[in-house]
Amino acid sequence: MERQKKGLSVWGLTMLTLGTVVGGSFFLGSSVAIRAAGPSVLIAYAIGGVLVYLILSALSEMTVANPVSGSFRMYTEQAFGRGAGFVVGWVYWTGLILAMSSEATAVSFLLRVWFPGLSLGLFGTLIIVGVTLLNLLGAQRLSKLESGLAAVKLLAIAAFIILAVVIIAGLGQAFSGPAGLPAGQSREWMPGGISGIAGSMLMVMFTYAGFEVLGLAASETGNPSVTIPKAIRNTVVLLVGLYITAILALSMLLPRSRVSEDVSPFVSALSLYGLGWTGTVMNIVLVSAILSTMLASVFGLGRMLRSLADEGHTPGWMRDRTDIPYRGILVSGGAMLAALALGLLLPQGIYLFLVSSGGFSLLFAYGLILASHYRLRKRHGGPLVRQHGMRGYPYTSWLAIASLIAIIASMPLIPGQGGGLAAGMLLVVLFTTLYAVRGRTRQRGEIDTTAKTRLQRTSLLPVQPEYAHAEMSEELTAEQRRE
Numbered sequence: 248m249e250r251q252k253k254g255l256s257v258w259g260l261t262m263l264t265l266g267t268v269v270g271g272s273f274f275l276g277s278s279v280a281i282r283a284a285g286p287s288v289l290i291a292y293a294i295g296g297v298l299v300y301l302i303l304s305a306l307s308e309m310t311v312a313n314p315v316s317g318s319f320r321m322y323t324e325q326a327f328g329r330g331a332g333f334v335v336g337w338v339y340w341t342g343l344i345l346a347m348s349s350e351a352t353a354v355s356f357l358l359r360v361w362f363p364g365l366s367l368g369l370f371g372t373l374i375i376v377g378v379t380l381l382n383l384l385g386a387q388r389l390s391k392l393e394s395g396l397a398a399v400k401l402l403a404i405a406a407f408i409i410l411a412v413v414i415i416a417g418l419g420q421a422f423s424g425p426a427g428l429p430a431g432q433s434r435e436w437m438p439g440g441i442s443g444i445a446g447s448m449l450m451v452m453f454t455y456a457g458f459e460v461l462g463l464a465a466s467e468t469g470n471p472s473v474t475i476p477k478a479i480r481n482t483v484v485l486l487v488g489l490y491i492t493a494i495l496a497l498s499m500l501l502p503r504s505r506v507s508e509d510v511s512p513f514v515s516a517l518s519l520y521g522l523g524w525t526g527t528v529m530n531i532v533l534v535s536a537i538l539s540t541m542l543a544s545v546f547g548l549g550r551m552l553r554s555l556a557d558e559g560h561t562p563g564w565m566r567d568r569t570d571i572p573y574r575g576i577l578v579s580g581g582a583m584l585a586a587l588a589l590g591l592l593l594p595q596g597i598y599l600f601l602v603s604s605g606g607f608s609l610l611f612a613y614g615l616i617l618a619s620h621y622r623l624r625k626r627h628g629g630p631l632v633r634q635h636g637m638r639g640y641p642y643t644s645w646l647a648i649a650s651l652i653a654i655i656a657s658m659p660l661i662p663g664q665g666g667g668l669a670a671g672m673l674l675v676v677l678f679t680t681l682y683a684v685r686g687r688t689r690q691r692g693e694i695d696t697t698a699k700t701r702l703q704r705t706s707l708l709p710v711q712p713e714y715a716h717a718e719m720s721e722e723l724t725a726e727q728r729r730e
Contacts, residue, residue, distance in 0.1 A: 342608020
């Protein structure tokens with residue numbers, strides 16, 4: 248009961264999730280989506296928001312029924328077997344490691360503008376070591392730091408929206424007359440047509456990526472059946488609302504021809520109206536945004552590695568016996584340092600090929616969240632919990648799965664993304680092969696009986712809330728014994 252009182256709150260979990268999602272991919276990467284679709288990118292962001300809601304609804308239903316540490320990896324294992332859980336866990340972990348090492352490189356480039364004498368390698372190493380050590384402080388302390396960094400990002404978006412309204416209304420001294428509306432009226436709404444919207448969906452989903460950390464943090468909450476649904480509702484409302492409003496303001500202020508993939512569209516828009524000094528401010532926001540994303544991602548990486556270790560999918564020494572997965576966090580930090588070194592040593596084209604697989608890994612995980620939910624709910628013949636079932640099932644499940652498959656299939660059609668699809672598929676093949684080889688070399692008597700017993704106990708997600716509470720209490724009691 249004491250741990251329930253000290254668990255992550257609704258607001259803490261919401262800010263941790265927003266801290267993961269709102270990062271450099273939105274402040275800088277959204278320019279790719281805007282160039283592809285023009286003002287109609289708003290449709291892409293609305294579609295992406297619906298997909299996020301459906302994926303989180305499926306994850307919420309499974310999480311409330313069974314709030315295990317491994318989240319979607321465990322649910323995939325319950326639905327499709329140990330092999331599927333092994334593959335999705337390692338594909339997700341590896342893809343996110345590569346993606347976060349590239350984020351460290353991006354921060355290094357930004358910081359070197361102010362400290363040109365220091366090398367990229369030193370900056371990247373210090374950043375990775377810093378976010379790794381901060382994660383060792385635990386979920387509660389990390390959530391406070393993450394809340395502060397997330398607040399900076401959200402306030403920056405809100406400030407941009409306010410400035411955009413002021414500019415559009417023709418107020419202030421930096422411009423004359425209503426600037427935004429006439430410019431918006433002179434632009435084509437869908438310059439790229441339907442294909443432009445389709446081409447922007449991949450980057451749009453990248454800007455939404457990271458919300459799955461909400462499920463990975465479920466075991467850190469005091470009352471998952473209340474906290475998780477409320478945190479999901481807050482996340483979707485804040486995230487989709489701010490994103491769409493900010494993109495609407497951008498589409499009115501900034502012509503598509505002035506959008507550059509090398510400069511944040513927010514900086515370009517404000518500079519166009521005599522507010523060039525915002526470039527320095529936006530760089531500070533970008534640094535805090537990427538650091539916030541890395542902090543929350545390492546949080547999820549440590550929990551994912553602990554889940555893999557608990558099920559016997561890693562060497563035995565990786566198993567943690569404490570609430571904070573120290574070994575999982577440290578191993579993840581070490582892997583990020585190795586990936587950073589890889590990026591500095593190998594030719595840029597090869598590294599970009601590897602890093603782009605991170606996007607595929609996330610979409611792959613989202614697809615399996617939906618597929619696992621569909622199979623587990625079909626197996627039970629009804630909602631996994633009474634009050635938090637996914638709306639519109641099974642039609643919404645089919646729609647979301649088909650949409651994710653379409654986005655993945657469109658990757659080769661977008662310049663620079665075909666390599667990501669190939670690299671991601673190679674990761675799936677690699678870990679599938681490793682699991683098969685591993686299964687053949689191990690004797691049946693050597694199979695982790697603890698992991699097997701745990702899987703049998705949770706092979707069917709509980710339907711009754713009372714059973715879910717009993718499962719959670721059992722896990723807490725087991726953890727207390729280990730301590």
